[in-house]
Amino acid sequence: LYTWSIANKTQFPKDSQIVALLLFIHSRGKGLLKLIRTGEGKTLIVGIAAAFFALCGQAVDVVSSNRDLAIEGEQNVVHFLNY
Known part of the structure; x- marks a missing residue:
């Protein structure tokens, strides 16, 4: 993460x-995001997950x-995912 951000x-x-x-x-994604x-x-x-x-x-x-929001989200993380 640090290398990518720099x-x-x-x-x-x-x-x-x-x-x-x-x-x-750690929770394998079970319901945690609804708390954010x-x-x-x-x-x-x-x-990142x-x-x-x-x-x-x-998969x-x-x-x-x-x-x-899906399109906007993809645009926000595409550089990270391609790194």
Whole structure:
């Protein structure tokens, strides 16, 4: 994460996002995200978790009920996923 954030001149994830990411990975994604409020970084957490699970050889699907938010979310994490 640190290398990616430096290479892309972006902000490193906040401590709360890293903790949420670790809890999300540990819980295998079972309901944790509904506890994270709007604007607190669910897109980044899901993007990093999706990359982690994919690197572990698991199939990953990210689903959203809102098409516009799904497109925006993809645009926000595509550079990380391509790194």
